[in-house]
Amino acid sequence: MSISPINKMKWLIRRELWEHKGMLLWTPAVIGVVMTVLATLIMIGTIAQTKVRTAMTVNGEAITWSAILGTRSFAPRRMEIIETVANNYTYTATPLYLALGFLVFFYCLSALHDERRDRSVLFWKSLPISDAQTVLSKAAIALLVAPLIVVAAASLTSLLLLLILGSVLAANGIFVFSELLASPGLYLGPLRVFGLLPVYCLWALPTVGWLLMVSSWARSKVFLWAVGVPLLLLILTVWLGKLTLTENDINWIQMNVIGRALLGTIPGSWYLFEPELLPQVQAMAQGAPLPRVDIFSNSWSSLALPATWLGAAAGAALLYAAIRLRSWREEN
Structure with a gap:
């Protein structure tokens, strides 16, 4: 029974993911975890070293940030800040996007050379798989699969960082989760990033x-x-x-x-x-x-x-x- 070209391409892509699991899967995951842990430690350190709850002292009375942000005069500015954060929070995962460039670069460098160096190319050539299918599967990994994995990791990381920021603010009496959840930017941000993948493919x-x-x-x-x-x-x-x-x-x-x-x-x-x-x-x-x-x-x-x-x-x-x-x- 012959295997259709589409199924061959699926198996070739799976093969690349198996052989380069550390580079394509674990590296984005580790970078995302490190970013999240560092951001958490920095925020905890900021709370420990500064009086975040107190914005200013007037006549010996401490005025909290929550009191200032809750005033009517500050309400429009508060919504503007929340909208800005909701529309731009995905940019906090910039290190992951930069890492994508290096991952794709070095993956492509080794993709065809390594299998020739370890002679595994002889095994793959013994199968009913053409050179075109092999090369195109590696191009698909570089242009589609790796960007999808990194963008998914970046979207999850940026969302976790936003939740950590909201939790730190809530711990200091500043509650922004309701406004964030009502902001369209919270949901459109990751969709915009995924929507840029065709542009990335053409330029890469x-x-x-x-x-x-x-x-x-x-x-x-x-x-x-x-x-x-x-x-x-x-x-x-x-x-x-x-x-x-x-x-x-x-x-x-x-x-x-x-x-x-x-x-x-x-x-x-x-x-x-x-x-x-x-x-x-x-x-x-x-x-x-x-x-x-x-x-x-x-x-x-x-x-x-x-x-x-x-x-x-x-x-x-x-x-x-x-x-x-x-x-x-x-x-x-």
């Missing part, structure tokens, strides 16, 4: 394609080949650029070729490559007040840029090269 595709191609080709020193070649190109670009290219051409090559080959796995890298996505830059240049940034809308608007799709096409071509190189390496 060039880097993932480049790293998998190098992993498929290099016999040793994969990291040096993956990083050294773009850095050498950077040096040559700067050197030759002084003779033949303008400064704008040099900057374009540095960001759209070299930068996207190495930095695409970092979430939010599209802001590095296309800084005009940030309205603060234009506002600061014009001397206008800083506008409120909607990261979700700005990120999706990056899909209207030609650089997004040119990079995605280059990433797809690099994945094809990785497939061909995997087959060629073993045949020779």
Whole structure:
């Protein structure tokens, strides 16, 4: 009985999760636990060292924060603060998002090279699995599965940090849980982060394609080949650029070729490559007040840029090269 391509892909993805459980599953979990424990200890230390309950003393009488926050004059400001926290609490898990960039980077570097080094590639080639299915399963791990795992861990961690903050405030007579639970931002925050995964996949595709191609080709020193070649190109670009290219051409090559080959796995890298996505830059240049940034809308608007799709096409071509190189390496 033949196995459908979809079932083959499912088993290949499961295989990657089994073989890289420590990197893909345990690392995000450990980082989330460490962040939660550190945040708890910091908040406990703050309570122990300062009089959080007392905001000020007037004529010898202690005025608590709960009394100040409960006044009518402060009520609109209180709701504004709670709304801001509810809309932005997912950003507290930034260390996990940064860790995603490193996890995907080093996973791709070792994905095809390690199985060739330990000769397990011979076993997998003996099965009815094509090189294309193997490479695409590893690309799926890097572009879809690993981001999903990290985003889930980050959402849970940020929610725990918010609950800890609310508990600390409640212990000091400041009760915000009712307002937080009534705020749409509390529920939309994680959904917005998950909604950015398609944008991340497109912007990370060039880097993932480049790293998998190098992993498929290099016999040793994969990291040096993956990083050294773009850095050498950077040096040559700067050197030759002084003779033949303008400064704008040099900057374009540095960001759209070299930068996207190495930095695409970092979430939010599209802001590095296309800084005009940030309205603060234009506002600061014009001397206008800083506008409120909607990261979700700005990120999706990056899909209207030609650089997004040119990079995605280059990433797809690099994945094809990785497939061909995997087959060629073993045949020779």
